[in-house]
Amino acid sequence: MSIESLGNGGWVGDAQSGGLSAGPSASCGDWSEQRQAALYRKLARHILPFLFLAFMVAYIDRVNVSFARLQMLADLKLSDTAYGTGAGIFFLGYFIFEVPSNLILSRVGARRWIARIMITWSIISSLTMFVNSAASFYVMRFLLGVAEAGFFPGIVLYLSNWFPSGRRTQIIAMFMTAIPVSGAIGGPLSGWVMSGLDGVSGVAGWKWLFLVEGAGSLAVGIAALFLLYDRIESVRWLDADEKALLRDDLARDATVRVEYSVWRALRSTRVWMLCLAYFCIAMGNYGLAFWMPTIIKASGVASVGNIGWLSAVPSLISAVAMVLIARHADRRNERRRHVALCCTLGAAGLLASVLGAASVPVALLALVLAAIGINAIAPVFWGIPTALIGGSGAAAAIALINCTGNLAGFVSPFMVGWLSDLSGGKLLPGMLTIAAALLLGAGLVLVLPRRREAAAGSDRF
Incomplete structure (x- = not known):
């Protein structure tokens, strides 16, 4: 979906996930629907490209360890368990500092805080080239998680301050296509760096990988100080009428959400239900991200460079599919069943990729289906809590x-x-576990409140 299609908004919320307010066409004054559509296309053109780039380099730095694994394990004599622990310990640091980081962002503004996040993680990512043991690998991955904490939820919060709910699912989907695109770019880039620079200046290819890709994040982090805007009033590319309309739309959108204090949010049954559902969804996301190169290698592809190029295929196809699915969810005014169906498709694709690993075409086709299902979940899911x-x-x-x-x-x-x-x-036992988590996530989303009245009432179902 292109930015030009953003004017086709309908209802702000989702009869299946909560919001039931009128969409963009309900705006007051003499603004026509076409002029409103033009305003939100303008916002998207100015805001989305940089956020897309930032998330793309963030995700490359987060999962490039999946390619480094192809050389690093032999160099450092690490087991698969040690690799899995190091790849995952990133999220412990991320978990501990996530909420404080987002609260700080809401106080100091996105411009300075997102720049801080990106600059610190880029430095730590580059320094990962110096790990020489399992222990040092664990430390650097933990610190990378601490540095990046708050980035993604900060961007989701930032987008909710610029786009009303009726346009937000598509906007989040366009932003989150950075995940599969990062795979499409990061795979070939990682393969090229590791094979092309291996041994240059006596440095192993996996070390060059962390250095080169970390440097890209540093440049984007510095640019954030100049390209992000904290307030509607601070932008120069909106005139007074456009700013007034945007403020009115966002104010109207806010009236259909339940007001939560920080304490109420932290103790809400509904919020914790969403936490558990997203945990199951993320099991699939990271199962795909961290093990796709290994699955492709197991199908008989030996060259690191070829693995990188083949890993781009599922990523590119899923980038298109996730935007189309998000657009369909907005048009149908329904999110829960979209999420559940995508979870099911992702689970089936992952299992098929392992069961069909003896054939490169079969494994690749299965990974395409898995990527479509798994990558399409999050943009639709995030339309639920933000509404x-x-x-x-x-x-x-x-x-x-x-x-x-x-x-x-x-x-x-x-x-x-x-x-x-x-x-x-064997990868089958692990993929069975991830598939089961995805199916559990589908079930949890399906029991979320169907009507606005349920969402606005008690925090108990």
Whole structure:
């Protein structure tokens, strides 16, 4: 979906997930629907490209360890369990500092805080080239999680301050296509760096990988200081009428959300239900991200460079599919069943990729289906809490859902690595575990409140 299609908004909320307010066409004054559409396309053109780039380099730095693994394990004599532990320990630091980081962002503004996050993680990512043992690998991955904590929920919160709910699912989907695109770019880039620079100046290819990709994040982090805007009033590319309309739309959108204090958000049954559902969803996301190169290698592809190029295929196809699915969810005014169906498709694709690993075409086709299902889940899912939760607790709730869910980033690679060691290198037991988590996530989302009245009432179902 292109930015030009953003004017086709309907209802702000989701009859299946909570919000039932009129969409963008309900704006007051003499603004036509076409002029409103033009305003939000303008916002998207100015805001989305940089956020997309920032998330893309963030994700490359987060999961490039999956490619470094192909050389690093032999150099450092690490087991699959050690790799899984190191890949996942990132999320422990992420979990501990996520909520405080998002609360700080809501106070000091996105411009300075997101720049701080990106600059610190880029430095730590580059320094990972110096790890020489399992212990040092664990330390650097933990610190990387601490540095990046607050980035994704901060961006979700930031987007909710610029786009009303009726346009937000598509906007989040466009932003989150950075995940599969990062795979499409990061795979070939990682393969090229590791094979092309291996041995240059006596430095191993996996070390060059951390240095080169960390430097890219540093440049984007510095640019954030100049390209992000904290307030509507501070932008120069909106005129007075456009700013007034935007403020009115956002104010109207806020009236259909339940006001949460920070304390209410942290003790809400509904918020914790969303946390558990997102944990299951993230199990699939990180299972795919951290093990796709290994699955492709197991199908008979030996060259690191070829593995990188083949890993781009599922990523590119899923980038298109996730935007189309998010657009369909907005048009149908329904999110829960979309999430559940995508979870089911992702689970089936992961299992098929392992069961069909003897054939490269079969494994690749299965990974395409898995990537479509798994990558399409999150943009639609995030339309649910951002439509239900408002007030000062929104920052805390979004951060809590994200950081709790992302604990799966520790559990998923550790579990797959541990089960792989126990089974003599087989990936099937780990993929069965991830598939079961995705199906559980589907069930949890389906029991979320169907109507606005349910969402606005008690925090108990």
